[in-house]
Amino acid sequence: xxxxxxxxxxxxxxxxxxxxxxxxxxxxxxxxxxxxxxxxxxxxxxxxxxxxxxxxxxxxxxxxxxxxxxxxxxxxxxxxxxxxxxxxxxxxxxxxxxxxxxxxxxxxxxxxxxxxxxxxxxxxxxxxxxxxxxxxxxxxxxxxxxxxxxxxxxxxxxxxxxxxxxxxxxxxxxxxxxxxxxxxxxxxxxxxxxxxxxxxxxxxxxxxxxxxxxxxxxxxxxxxxxxxxxxxxxxxxxxxxxxxxxxxxxxxxxxxxxxxxxxxxxxxxxxxxxxxxxxxxxxxxxxxxxxxxxxxxxxxxxxxxxxxxxxxxxxxxxxxxxxxxxxxxxxxxxxxxxxxxxxxxxxxxxxxxx
Numbered sequence: 001x002x003x004x005x006x007x008x009x010x011x012x013x014x015x016x017x018x019x020x021x022x023x024x025x026x027x028x029x030x031x032x033x034x035x036x037x038x039x040x041x042x043x044x045x046x047x048x049x050x051x052x053x054x055x056x057x058x059x060x061x062x063x064x065x066x067x068x069x070x071x072x073x074x075x076x077x078x079x080x081x082x083x084x085x086x087x088x089x090x091x092x093x094x095x096x097x098x099x100x101x102x103x104x105x106x107x108x109x110x111x112x113x114x115x116x117x118x119x120x121x122x123x124x125x126x127x128x129x130x131x132x133x134x135x136x137x138x139x140x141x142x143x144x145x146x147x148x149x150x151x152x153x154x155x156x157x158x159x160x161x162x163x164x165x166x167x168x169x170x171x172x173x174x175x176x177x178x179x180x181x182x183x184x185x186x187x188x189x190x191x192x193x194x195x196x197x198x199x200x201x202x203x204x205x206x207x208x209x210x211x212x213x214x215x216x217x218x219x220x221x222x223x224x225x226x227x228x229x230x231x232x233x234x235x236x237x238x239x240x241x242x243x244x245x246x247x248x249x250x251x252x253x254x255x256x257x258x259x260x261x262x263x264x265x266x267x268x269x270x271x272x273x274x275x276x277x278x279x280x281x282x283x284x285x286x287x288x289x290x291x292x293x294x295x296x297x298x299x300x301x302x303x304x305x306x307x308x309x310x311x312x313x314x315x316x317x318x319x320x321x322x323x324x325x326x327x328x329x330x331x332x333x334x335x336x337x338x339x340x341x342x343x344x345x346x347x348x349x350x351x352x353x354x
Contacts, residue, residue, distance in 0.1 A: 137232060
């Protein structure tokens with residue numbers, strides 16, 4: 001049995017623990033605010049469910065064992081948007097035009113990036129938090145100066161993501177591209193392997209392979225991209241399992257969670273095979289509805305969290321043998337949900353050409 005300690009005990013940590021059971025891995029998600037410190041043995045493997053973490057007794061304790069921490073150097077690069085973007089530029093991987101900001105007024109940034117541009121905090125921020133759209137007339141407060149990057153607005157067709165993995169001997173494998181819907185910066189739904197974007201798979205794999213090899217990476221790495229014509233522009237990187245890969249729990253013969261554990265522990269990997277066609281729906285700020293369990297092809301994951309506005313409290317994977325057979329169960333679930341799930345249903349219908 002391998003023992004794998006996870007920095008963080010949110011839903012990703014819990015799903016890693018679940019995936020470790022059939023592998024005979026003892027996966028131990030760690031509450032970052034715990035007052036008790038787990039004893040780390042020389043054979044333990046350390047990994048993360050998040051790339052940003054506060055300074056606590058637990059995080060200090062785990063970082064003291066840096067030599068056992070899978071991908072720690074890569075995480076330190078990718079948890080700062082400035083160094084993340086600089087790495088993309090160094091590897092000639094396409095991304096949106098960007099620059100760090102340090103006391104520049106909005107008028108100057110607008111000259112560089114266009115009338116509408118985006119500020120992003122260099123660290124922290126998720127689900128649209130830590131971001132601010134600006135124009136030349138925006139007053140940029142001191143809190144953004146020196147702590148953020150500016151990005152040009154990108155007119156994109158769709159957002160897609162690729163989840164890849166690299167094992168201890170350097171073999172790389174990939175899931176199919178996923179197509180994502182974000183509303184107010186928050187992921188709401190994901191289609192796996194839509195035929196219209198299969199032509200971009202090899203381009204995405206080439207980009208992600210550069211990153212996996214550059215960092216000598218072991219584990220799962222997720223790459224979110226904008227689709228601009230036939231070109232992909234990297235938006236964000238996540239050195240961990242990722243929300244847009246949750247579909248793999250129902251739609252692949254092993255999930256991203258199992259893939260990550262196998263890679264960091266030295267357990268052999270293989271090319272994951274897809275199973276049918278899958279739609280993942282994020283459950284954000286909605287109460288659990290037992291009727292979801294009765295919908296054919298649905299797989300409900302409920303996180304056991306208190307329901308609050310904009311809080312991810314679960315997800316549903318809907319799997320069918322053909323994309324056309326996803327329409328009815330998706331409509332059954334989405335049509336009874338509050339706003340903004342009407343927008344999610346419209347997106348599903350558009351992509352399925354209903």
